[in-house]
Amino acid sequence: MDLQQRIRLMSRLAGFERDGELNFEDCIFHASTPRGKVPILKLMQTTMCDKNCVYCAFRRDRDETIRMALKPEEVARGFMELYRAGKVKGLFLSSGIFGNPDFTMEKMIDTAKILREKYGFKGYVHLKLMPGASLQSVEEAVKVADRVSINLETSKEERLRRIAKGKSILKDMLQKIEYVDRFIRERKGKSQITQMMVGVDEEKDEEIIKVVEFLNRRFKLSRVYFSAFFPVKGTPLESKNPENPWREHRLYQVDFLVREYGFGMDDFKKILRDGNLPLEKDPKTAWAEANPHLFPIEINTADYETLIRVPGIGKETAKEILRRRQEKRISSPSDLRGIRNLTKILKFTLLNGKSFYQRSLIA
Numbered sequence: 001m002d003l004q005q006r007i008r009l010m011s012r013l014a015g016f017e018r019d020g021e022l023n024f025e026d027c028i029f030h031a032s033t034p035r036g037k038v039p040i041l042k043l044m045q046t047t048m049c050d051k052n053c054v055y056c057a058f059r060r061d062r063d064e065t066i067r068m069a070l071k072p073e074e075v076a077r078g079f080m081e082l083y084r085a086g087k088v089k090g091l092f093l094s095s096g097i098f099g100n101p102d103f104t105m106e107k108m109i110d111t112a113k114i115l116r117e118k119y120g121f122k123g124y125v126h127l128k129l130m131p132g133a134s135l136q137s138v139e140e141a142v143k144v145a146d147r148v149s150i151n152l153e154t155s156k157e158e159r160l161r162r163i164a165k166g167k168s169i170l171k172d173m174l175q176k177i178e179y180v181d182r183f184i185r186e187r188k189g190k191s192q193i194t195q196m197m198v199g200v201d202e203e204k205d206e207e208i209i210k211v212v213e214f215l216n217r218r219f220k221l222s223r224v225y226f227s228a229f230f231p232v233k234g235t236p237l238e239s240k241n242p243e244n245p246w247r248e249h250r251l252y253q254v255d256f257l258v259r260e261y262g263f264g265m266d267d268f269k270k271i272l273r274d275g276n277l278p279l280e281k282d283p284k285t286a287w288a289e290a291n292p293h294l295f296p297i298e299i300n301t302a303d304y305e306t307l308i309r310v311p312g313i314g315k316e317t318a319k320e321i322l323r324r325r326q327e328k329r330i331s332s333p334s335d336l337r338g339i340r341n342l343t344k345i346l347k348f349t350l351l352n353g354k355s356f357y358q359r360s361l362i363a
């Protein structure tokens with residue numbers, strides 16, 4: 001089987017299941033970054049895996065999965081062709097765990113080393129760390145990559161045992177996150193992220209938020225990613241209903257509020273229903289509505305920390321309000337002209353002691 005055929009098969013297996021001819025270009029996805037969407041080549045080094053995670057298309061017992069492996073040189077060369085053609089800006093390399101996790105990591109690290117040393121590629125490389133890999137492998141990966149990730153998958157050890165036997169949150173994943181954290185704090189331009197699945201094992205948002213809060217307080221993680229469960233044919237969970245994608249969206253909003261706005265588990269307790277976030281409302285608005293004693297706030301005197309807790313007011317808007325306050329006292333909505341989400345902001349604020357909230361304007 002030639003390289004193109006192997007790439008085609010791996011692309012399909014990596015979740016890019018499409019009909020017709022496929023090549024490396026079919027593995028390009030557009031990652032959201034602060035500078036906009038960036039095209040990234042997303043590949044698996046191998047689709048072979050010794051693990052049997054119940055939700056995964058690459059699990060050992062799934063007969064439908066075609067098992068393939070790409071050599072480090074093949075991935076590096078294919079990537080560089082796309083990079084030179086201006087079609088991708090970075091590489092995200094993942095893998096099934098085949099044999100010793102360190103063996104798998106070695107192949108991935110070799111790929112990154114070829115890119116760096118042979119092709120002189122200085123751009124973005126993201127390597128997924130394999131559960132069970134040694135700390136030495138982890139360190140090697142961090143040295144050659146800009147970003148590494150190890151997926152926590154779920155909120156509790158017993159849940160992980162049920163869905164991904166052989167993996168351990170405490171003994172394996174958190175240990176690696178901590179190790180990477182120490183390593184990258186001393187090095188500029190390095191980052192790590194993790195991912196949790198949502199809706200695989202009936203876990204509640206409350207559990208997930210506790211983990212998110214812990215991770216953000218303890219480590220310098222760039223992001224916690226969430227992935228709403230979607231059943232894969234040929235796995236033990238093939239008949240389970242897919243998770244509502246809004247749940248994933250609400251958890252992203254919570255992670256953002258925890259990381260950037262100083263919110264914590266205590267803030268969200270009041271809005272949880274049976275342990276889950278409301279889906280119909282963003283968590284900041286739900287929090288504000290659940291705390292009527294804190295609102296409305298006077299926009300002319302509230303400090304920055306109070307302003308950024310107002311639904312509709314983000315960090316930039318809070319700074320703009322503080323700037324306008326220095327010019328004149330804000331006493332009518334026209335003094336806030338050009339401010340985004342103004343209708344929403346007026347619901348939770350007073351302008352010079354007066355409310356300008358018109359209930360009919362708020363959806």
Ligand code: SF4
Nearest residue numbers: 049051053056059096
């Ligand atoms: S270890 Fe990774 S690739 Fe292997 S079955 Fe589990 S989730 Fe899938």
